[in-house]
Amino acid sequence: MPDLAPLLDPATISRAESLGLAARFIVEGYMAGEHKSPYRGFAIEFAQHREYTHGDDTRHLDWKVLGRTDRYFIKQYEQETNYVARILLDGSESMRYGSGPLTKLHYGKMIAACLAYLILHQRDAVALAIFDTVLRDYAPRSDAKDTIHRIMARLAAFEPKEPTNIGTVLHDLAHQIRRKGIVILISDFFDDEQKVLEGIQHLRFGGHEVIVFHVLDPWELEFPFTGLVEFEGLEAVPKILTRPAEIRKSYRRELEAFRTRLRDGCERNQCHYVLVNTAQPLHEVLSGYLAFRLRTTAK
């Protein structure tokens, strides 16, 4: 049995719970409950009125308003609903990098584990997909409490073997996923960002909300090496011998340009882009993002 404990950092879980994930995720769902759906329809909690148009169900006419004002208004309700969150974790070889004992993949697995736990805790459904060039592992959606164990086991057992091809994988998923939901994409995105963005666009076109967790190691961000260094690529790239101190600025510039393109692409597709530095504590990353999400979506 793979060790699941590291994937469920108790501090992270409790911090995320305290923020009340249930109150903050407003998603489309089919399980009425604690979650408010942004899709306003005819449900339990009144949200607002709108004028009647042809084709509207007359059951939702607000008779009281008609009696008082002689005008036709339809009552709209906010529907507390269940949703499906699909966590897509990049399991390519490049995710194996870590300047310390913690690799990006490990960190990504922790993000996935935390989010899965929290979502399941709120009785929402979670699906997990781990991919590289193709989909390597998939846990179908489930809202059962014990689903978490299966997810943890899959996460813990996964070992990267192949390089990345995110774009293709996203396109395939966009075709396969019928039900709209939240797609949480965790990756370093060391791939052709144009194809990645096209994949994201495809998902968005399918009506999914996409959240991008861009996981990078602090050394990948800072490039702190000195002296003469031979860099050996994790994904079958020829070795490079250089003095990194002399090209640090250039490297950072390139990386920043890449990030900017990725972030801008995400914004264009109305996705949330979250840069995750693996040096940061996970609870800070998650609570920071959830707070941000609450601020921007609670209208």
Add this chain to the structure above:
Amino acid sequence: MSFLNPFLLYAGIAAVSLPIIIHLLNRRKFQRVVWAAMRFLKVSVEQNQRRMQIEDILLLVLRCLLILLLGLALSRPVLSRLAKSLFGSQVTAVLILDNSYSMGMSDGTMTRFDKAKKAAEQALDTMPAGSAAAVILASDIAQPVIPEPTFDLNLARRTLRDAPLTDRATDLAPAIERAIDTLQRRLLLRGEIYLLTDGQSSAWRQLGHIQKSLDAVKNKIRAHIVLVGEHEDHNLGVSELRLASGLTPVKQPLRFEVRVTNYGKDDARDIRVTLNVDSDPPSDEFTIDSLPAGATKAVSLFAKLRSEGFHSVTARISEERLPADDKRTIALRAIKEARVLLVDGEPGAEPRDSETFFLRHALVPIAPDEAANYFIKPTVITGTELASARFDDFDAVILANVAEFPETTTRNLENYLRRGGGLVIFPGAKVNTAFYNDTLAKKLKLLPATFGAPRGQADQDEKFFTLQEKNFEHPIVSIWNDPASGTLSSARFFRALDLVPMPFTQPPTNKTTTATAPAPDAGEPRVILRYADGKPAAMERDFGLGRAVMFSSTASTRWNDLPVRLSFVPLIHRTIGSLIQRRDEGLNLRVGEKFTRRAAPELLGKDAQVFKPRATDAVRDLRRIEMLGGWPMFQYDQTDFSGVYELSVAGAEPPVSIRFAAQPDATESLLDELSAEQKKMLASVSHLVEWGPKFSLKDQVARERSGSEFWLPLMFAALLVAVAESALGQWFSRSK
């Protein structure tokens, strides 16, 4: 371009490969990192690769250049004259100023020494700022007055101006060797030797050696030889002055032999030679009518010494262009009387049969009624009375045919000799040769020889042998080199004992003589007189302060007829004189020699004042009387001038006042110049210039100087390269 230190140049060139090797090694030494974000790294490297390669090459070139410049600078390169104006031309020079007495030769307005000083100052004037100079005064010794080159050229100038002209001879080799050594001990750009001399050939007697020495260093050291001597054909000198009389009694006419030499190329006429004692007017004079070129003439002049003690006697000729050799002074000690103890080993029945009969008459060769006033006071005792004799009452003891004597007498005699007494031994039929040989010669080492086998028979007169006829070397008998003094060879010897010289090994030199270790008493045995067949007829040996003389035949006519010959009287007188003057032998020395004389024990630790010739009354040297060889000794080595030196000890009771004299080396009077061939030899290893009316050393030297060192600019360039390398390294390693 040449290099003073070429080894470092090769090392520097070899070291240029070091940065390249280090660069290549560093490329093999790197850290390995497994990396994910290769695409950004690849783009960055592609963007910067070319620039980094160029920077690497530039830094590598700078590092190689730095090593090369350092190697070049340390190898001390010298550029040709063309580069001189760029880098200056400091000189390190040694100036050798000849101050021998031939340099005192005047041309009527200036002496050679003045010219040499002037040339030396010109040499100093030619030296650029930053140059250094040492000064050596050269005569027969090298006297370094500024031993190591000083940058204070004014000090060198003052030293040259104050340099004294001495009465020493010249040998330039030691000074040149010393100058070369001084310059070679320093790694120099331009080492120069300036030798200012008069070109007298005797000064260059080691010319071959000098040429070799200069040739060996000619690439590093340039020698400038300035000959200031102008041709001179005329020089007369007093080449010798000596006491011809055997003894120096007061108020007795003493004969001095003065030798005058014509060193010039022309005959000289009417040379007036005078002799004076102390500072008195001349007591005698003689005029030499004619003296051919190169000839020497001996003149006998007489003087009387008025009082007991030390006197100086000076022979002069009229002063010429070279004044130093126109007079010569000796010091001597006048005695009031000479007491001689004659020990008669065979008194005989008649006075005439006495063994000492002829000796007594020879010692006092005047009428009996005047004998009381005569300065030699002989006392005759028999062999049996010898045991009770007080030797210290006598200046000399003569043992004539004394068989032997008891051990106490032997000891007394040994101590007497050690304290300065004189002993003369004549053999005879009664002599116990075993006693003389074993006790006096072998055991006590008092005698110069042992008695060997007898030869000849005394009782016949057909077979005889004679003394040598000529080639007398010893001072006692040297007067017989002059036939006018008579002859010794007419004496007939019928019997004699062979004199077998005592073996002798030369003691260590003075350098090893310690203050307290006693010097050996017995000196080297010397032959005074030989028979015609070469066998020694008389020998002597110094013992302590005294001296023993040993004859091989009798003092009477028993074995020979010498006592009845005319030459017997001067022989005995001169022998006694030699014994008495033994303690005064060191009074006359060659200029430059050290004066040493044993002092009384109570004077130990006291200071002796020495007044030098030429010095004013105010100038005196002080010398402490110290132990040497177990005895308190006066020592004085600053005898640079000829003439009389007076030594006195302040506060001594009785007063101590000694005179000694230094005589110049007569070879210095020879004014023979270097031949054209010899000058050519010198010119092959040096820059040889001769003093002329419009002499300018500056122009000559300026043309000669052929290079300048420029390690400093190279070092500066290396520093600049180092700074540039460091700055560029910093700049290049900045992140871009």
